[in-house]
Amino acid sequence: MAHSYLLSALTFLPLVGALFIVLFVRGGCGGNCACKTSSNATAPDGGGCCGGSKATGGCCGAGNTPENKKASCRCAQSVKTAQLFALAVSMLTLGLAGVVFAAFDPSQTGFQLVERLAWIPSLNIVYVKGIDGISIWFVMLAALLTPICVLSAIGGVKKRVKEFMVALLILETMMIGVFTSLDFVLFYVFFEGVLIPMFLIIGIWGGEKRIYASYKFFLYTFLGSVLMLIAIIAMSLKVGTTDMTVMMGQSFPKEMALWLWMAFFASFAVKTPMWPFHTWLPYAHVEAPTAGSVILAGVLLKMGGYGFLRVSIQMLPEASAYFTPLMFALSLIAIVYGSLVALAQTDMKKLIAYSSVAHMGFVTLGIFSMNRQGLDGAMYIMISHGLVASALFLGVGVVYDRMHTRDIARFGGVASVMPRYASFFMVFTLAALGLPGTSGFVGEFLAMQGVFEVNTWLAFFAAFGVVLGAAYMLWLYRRVFYGEIKHEDVRGLQDLCVREKAMLAPLAALILAMGIYPLCVQTHFTKDIGKLMAEYNSRIGQIGENISAESLKDTVRLSLVPPSMPPPSP
DSSP states (O other), rough: OOOOOOHHHHHHHHHHHHHHHHHHSSOOTTTTTOOOOSSSEEEESSSSSTTTOGGGGGGGGGGGGGGGOOOOETTTTHHHHHHHHHHHHHHHHHHHHHHHHOOTTTTSSOOOEEEEEEEEGTTEEEEEEEEEETTTHHHHHHHHHHHHHHHHHHHHHHSSSHHHHHHHHHHHHHHHHHHHHBBBHHHEEEEHTTHHHHHHHHHHHHHHHHHHHHHHHHHHOOOOOOOHHHHHHHHHHHHHHHHHHTTTTTOHHHHHHHHHHHHHHHHHHHHTTTTTSSSHHHHHHHHOOOOHHHHHHEEEEEEEHHIIIIIHHOOOOOHHHHHHHHHHHHHHHHHHHHHHHHHTOOOOHHHHHHHHHHHHHHHHHHHHHHHHHHHHHHHHHHHHHHHHHHHHHHHHHHHHHHHHHGGGGOOHHHHHHHHHHHHHHHHHHHHHHHOOTHHHHHHHHHHHHHHHHHHHHHHHHHHHHHHHHHHHHOOOOOOOSSSSOOSSSHHHHOOOOOOHHHHHHHHHHHHHHHHHHTTHHHHHHHHHHHHHHHHHHHHHHTTOOOHHHHHHHHHHHHHSSOOOOOOOOO
């Protein structure tokens, strides 16, 4: 058991970087990006010292005039320093995550790089961190997407840039903390800590309805987590510790386990999100800045799926088996409903948001199929969706920064003026609809195969989501990139700059690599998924003879198809 504290360093490095920015980077103009002229008057930034180009007249962008060309922009230097330092810290964190990834041994099962310290001995609360094959990929997702979000914010965030970079780095600490915590109190602190910086990112840097969206996001997720806290307290009183590794080997009375499962379900279902707890997601995605949407789709939604695997399945297997029919029903509704609603959208971001509801429905279907193909598929979909959805939101952000609209009808013919951008977006579109050779195909194929082993009707109805997914993604691509140019502002669009290529190229490469060679990802979680299945079947075997996918078929079939009525007595 290694005590290198590598995971603690990885977790808190972004937080240290955020504190450094707060303490040592000057606030400049207080985030208003005002330009101070030689007469000590301030003029609002018309294109922004926080993103204006030399071509538009200097550090203050379009707000400059011949009279104030010699004016100094007070916040320009502090903004640039905050951006570069945040990028450096996030890249350093990604490098440290690479060290953790290299130190992880995929041939072993169980938690590795474990750190254990006494935290609150009087309450038997310990500081425990560790990773296994399930959690390591979510850590890598968080570490990869954060520098990409910083790059996106360099061109997209025009106000309070310093504060935005601080919020983004704090958010990275919270995300990594969730996936590396093995004590329930520590897990809950990070799980809830995510809400604060994301609430601020949506509420301060969001769109026109940002206040409504931020409060709806906060209230939904917070209320669900309150029930989770009650369940954590109940479990700790029963077991005598908040150590998650200890709780994984404990059994709870049946009635208590059912109530505990529902309490955790309230939190994880909102986070995933599952139907009908999804209504906060479209508002949050539409109003959030591009970086906020990327983090939300790429990492935060995966906390729900991770919670189902880590807590519901591993700690409460009997209750999970009991509620499997409910999970199947809600997942199917999410897939079909999310796909149909996505097909009716006219806003690019909202379409991708509803597609996320459908894709996460495949995740929960795969998880609760509780067979090898389903669990592997669920893991693969979560990793793939983290890349694909993030790339799609970045792609929307590229044209939004140029045209300040996401209305699909305002575009058309974009491929003729932005061919490189159209090529990248085509890769992401094909991955989203599950084309073979992309990461999206592997996950959906495995999940569908796992569900088919449980119940053919489940797979039949889930297949509608695949067909509808192809429909709304191809419809989006055709309307935006093909056809005649109907608006002159589209004709003047500039293709990708170096910064934007740096954002999109790594994601495109990873999506194709995962589609061509799935084992590059699957190898790291296959042992721990196998261990999870063995423990689940062993625990279920205490009730019945090793319930597997075959025996679950009858359970699901009886729950979804009412038995025939007995003939009337003569």
